[in-house]
Amino acid sequence: MALQNIENIIFDLGGVIIDIDPQRAFKALAALYQGKQSSEQLLSENVQLFLDYEKGFISDTEFREGIRKLTDNPSIKDEEIDAAWNSMLLHIPVERLQTLEKLKSQYKIFVLSNTNAIHVSAFNKIIEQNSGKADINHFFDKVYYSHELKLRKPEPEIYQHVIDDHNLNVGSTLFVDDRLENIEAAAAVGLQTFHVQLDQGIVDFFAVQ
Structure with missing residues (x-):
């Protein structure tokens, strides 16, 4: 899909920014x-x-x-x-962080992740080791975690929370996730979507836009 009409991008975390198993x-x-x-x-x-x-x-x-x-x-x-x-949290390729920094200069970008406090602490340490930045907040305008919102994807309310919090136009907002059920739920509330898969991650996708 082309990005000429996109103004905002919402990223999943695990499987999109950080590799997980x-x-x-x-x-x-x-x-x-x-x-x-x-x-x-x-x-x-x-x-x-x-x-x-x-x-x-x-x-x-x-x-x-x-x-x-x-x-x-x-x-x-x-x-x-x-x-x-x-132990499920693996690594974050530097190229992904470079992609995020480039995108942040052009779009409003957010994280919407199903996660928990123990994992947040752990992947922020990985961020610091890989980039020298204190935490993942450096790369985004705002981060949203399921354990703080008391909601999780693919519940429609969690997408709507982010949309309402920033008064986002869904037609100009791209949602990026590696799980199909989350992509389908995002599309159902009107968001544009990109499904990350093994043959195309965010570095390749945004490089060709």
Whole structure:
């Protein structure tokens, strides 16, 4: 799609800005289990814990306690839980950050991410290591996290919150995400969309515009 009518861009974070591998985290958490439990079983049988944390319905402390209960391992230290949970966060290619800085000079750009406080702290450290900037806020006009809004994609209310917060014209606002259900939900509220896939990420997409 052409960008000549675009004035604002809303970016997802995981899988778009930062590379992620969620299975790494669930395997690491399953490894803390006192008995035997696969990562698939860990997720499927306890999905509500992760959803509640992502929507900010429980605190960091409550999330860690939940992990101790589901792994039947009350002696796990906070740092061990955090390290396992953060293992899904991989790296941020410098080219993506350079792309964001270029775009910020031309558009209003935002983050809208399904995430949680433990991950926010971790990926801000990755940002600092990769760019020297204190946190991801440097690259955007504003960031929106599901755990702060008590909403998550693909709920239509979360898109509408960002739209209303900045009085955005949906026809001139591009939403960028790697998950099809989030793209479809964004399109349903009128946003223009770009679906990030393995064969085309944001560096390549915006380079040819």
